[in-house]
Amino acid sequence: MKKRFLLAALLLAVLQPMKADEGMWLPALISQRIGDMQAKGLRISAEEIYSVNQASLKDAVVLFGSGCTGELVSDEGLLFTNHHCGYSFIQRHSSVEHDYLKDGFWALNRSEELPNPGLTVRFLERMEDVTAAVLKGYKPAKMDEEQRQALIKKNSDKLKADAVKGGNGLKASVEALYYGNQYFLFVFREYRDVRLVGAPPSSIGKFGGETDNWMWPRHTGDFSIFRIYAGADNMPADYSEANVPYRPKKSLKISRAGVKEGDFTFVYGCPGSTQEYVHSALVDYVANVSDPEKIALRTTRLELMKKHMTQSQKVRIQYSSKYAGVANAWKKWQGEEKGLRKNNIVKAKQAYEARFEEWARGSRYEGITDRLTQLYAARNPLYRAYEYYRESVLTIERLQKAVNPRFNTKDYYQPIDEEIFVAMMSAFDKSLDDVYKPPYFLEKRAQYGSMEAWKDAVFADDNEAKALSDALNDHFSTAIVPPVNQLNQSINLVYRDYMQGQMEFERERTFYPDANLTLRVAYGHVEGYRPADAIYYRPVSTLRGIIEKDNPDIFDYNIPQTLRDIYAQGGHENQPVCFLATNHTTGGNSGSPVLNADGNLIGINFDRVWEGTMSDLAFDPEICRNISLDVRYILFIIKEIGHADYLLDEMNFVD
Numbered sequence: 001m002k003k004r005f006l007l008a009a010l011l012l013a014v015l016q017p018m019k020a021d022e023g024m025w026l027p028a029l030i031s032q033r034i035g036d037m038q039a040k041g042l043r044i045s046a047e048e049i050y051s052v053n054q055a056s057l058k059d060a061v062v063l064f065g066s067g068c069t070g071e072l073v074s075d076e077g078l079l080f081t082n083h084h085c086g087y088s089f090i091q092r093h094s095s096v097e098h099d100y101l102k103d104g105f106w107a108l109n110r111s112e113e114l115p116n117p118g119l120t121v122r123f124l125e126r127m128e129d130v131t132a133a134v135l136k137g138y139k140p141a142k143m144d145e146e147q148r149q150a151l152i153k154k155n156s157d158k159l160k161a162d163a164v165k166g167g168n169g170l171k172a173s174v175e176a177l178y179y180g181n182q183y184f185l186f187v188f189r190e191y192r193d194v195r196l197v198g199a200p201p202s203s204i205g206k207f208g209g210e211t212d213n214w215m216w217p218r219h220t221g222d223f224s225i226f227r228i229y230a231g232a233d234n235m236p237a238d239y240s241e242a243n244v245p246y247r248p249k250k251s252l253k254i255s256r257a258g259v260k261e262g263d264f265t266f267v268y269g270c271p272g273s274t275q276e277y278v279h280s281a282l283v284d285y286v287a288n289v290s291d292p293e294k295i296a297l298r299t300t301r302l303e304l305m306k307k308h309m310t311q312s313q314k315v316r317i318q319y320s321s322k323y324a325g326v327a328n329a330w331k332k333w334q335g336e337e338k339g340l341r342k343n344n345i346v347k348a349k350q351a352y353e354a355r356f357e358e359w360a361r362g363s364r365y366e367g368i369t370d371r372l373t374q375l376y377a378a379r380n381p382l383y384r385a386y387e388y389y390r391e392s393v394l395t396i397e398r399l400q401k402a403v404n405p406r407f408n409t410k411d412y413y414q415p416i417d418e419e420i421f422v423a424m425m426s427a428f429d430k431s432l433d434d435v436y437k438p439p440y441f442l443e444k445r446a447q448y449g450s451m452e453a454w455k456d457a458v459f460a461d462d463n464e465a466k467a468l469s470d471a472l473n474d475h476f477s478t479a480i481v482p483p484v485n486q487l488n489q490s491i492n493l494v495y496r497d498y499m500q501g502q503m504e505f506e507r508e509r510t511f512y513p514d515a516n517l518t519l520r521v522a523y524g525h526v527e528g529y530r531p532a533d534a535i536y537y538r539p540v541s542t543l544r545g546i547i548e549k550d551n552p553d554i555f556d557y558n559i560p561q562t563l564r565d566i567y568a569q570g571g572h573e574n575q576p577v578c579f580l581a582t583n584h585t586t587g588g589n590s591g592s593p594v595l596n597a598d599g600n601l602i603g604i605n606f607d608r609v610w611e612g613t614m615s616d617l618a619f620d621p622e623i624c625r626n627i628s629l630d631v632r633y634i635l636f637i638i639k640e641i642g643h644a645d646y647l648l649d650e651m652n653f654v655d
Ligand code: ARG
Pocket: 084, 209, 210, 213, 214, 324, 325, 327, 328, 587, 590, 606, 607, 608
């Protein structure tokens, strides 16, 4: 009975037309959205987007590495993804003599394509609802949660084992959707010989650096090119010279017709993680505690790094990748915090919860939002400590180096780390109650009397560094992590019911499962936005903007001389570079194909605008925009900068 009710709620939910462009839809269920997509401009069928019987667009999309998306653009295994997704591989092939990061890389023929041990791509073979099979044998009245989980694991293991029986690189996973109200089986084929074919110089692929990251107007040529290789049977194989280019079931056709405001677009890729259905207490914690505190700690670290990086070219190179890593989430959180506050999401959620409770009175859902309030009240102080450890003391490199024999000392600069030590230890000490600190920390704090003195000892003496490192790590993993995990489990259990309750409460609302790195389709249209009063951002950027930003004195804006020369010849002022659209995306969607109404490739997704990053918790169609690289800029760079026109020969163009 309960299940039928949920099913009806699910069905009703998906049949409702959408007001906004919110949502990350499961491709296997796209037939439920296809009417809305077509009403908004799509000209292809559900079967062309996802099918297990015939080649469909899903066969041209891959999970690239462990957290990006890529797409097939030729019948010989050629693949596009972002420059920042290929970055570490490009870096690994680089040396002083061949600095591919700086100069770019273009294989002149197949034999020059560079293998990347450890890099894999996964094609989705099929996905299916396995809720019934996963819950087979479940007796709610007779089983507690632990027994339920054990049963789910056993049933899932069996499903996965059956799914990969064909071997040949098959992998399977069973994923809980809607906090365990639904289960889906995903079967992939994983290829493990993926070679680097081309990458623009960083002055194009990372143009604008951290300054432009998460921002509009954007002019980053954020792409790189790889090729998938297979055995003679077209099946996955370990790297071998004998391998041949993979022949995909489907590769994308490229449209050079361009985009204009209002055009329908969709993004096919692997969004990593969202929390759209959470309680106000969590949003409150994120907006008012977590984001502000983490931002402040990172601001301190970034300032310290920056100070030394501007003083020495060597240090700038050593810390540029670390700096980028720290700066990326730092900037995202700033947009998220601002967006959540500005839109009063906590208040809106509280009002929603009040309406929910009124509806739930007398039902099994009564009081559920209060339970969550209480659970978050119990969890938040502990979770704050958990986040604080990770963002402060656990970032001190000296403490990592003391216990990790594989620590990378090549990119280590002690003066930065000494200052970070004092700043992070002080912040940790000041901001957390002593109950969250190891006894060792309290003893030593008394003994040294100042962080400066403690720092001198830790940097002079390996044993002192190791002892502090062990004390912090041990306390973190024994006194902080386990209770946090336990409370999170309890919270997720309540969410299972709350999610179901929300679906019954809001029959008219369109529900989609939170992102979890599984393949999704998001759709929307090309559109600018208003970041503040009196400003409207138009949705398309051009080469003219790159020339406007060009500055040989600023590392991130110093474009290759060739690009200046080409521009000076005239005729390229309006060369499109990036565009904005309303597709609902998140981290993991990097590298995702952006397709037009006919399902042809028009761009590659690589970012969102920072003012809209609250979309991971609450999507606002007014301000949430994804940023894509226009495919025509990729073609322009391949030709004019890479002189790699031969790559265009294997691509298929529709116009
Ligand atoms: N903001 C984009 C994303 O979240 C691009 C990141 C590239 N890295 C960087 N630090 N610029 O991944």
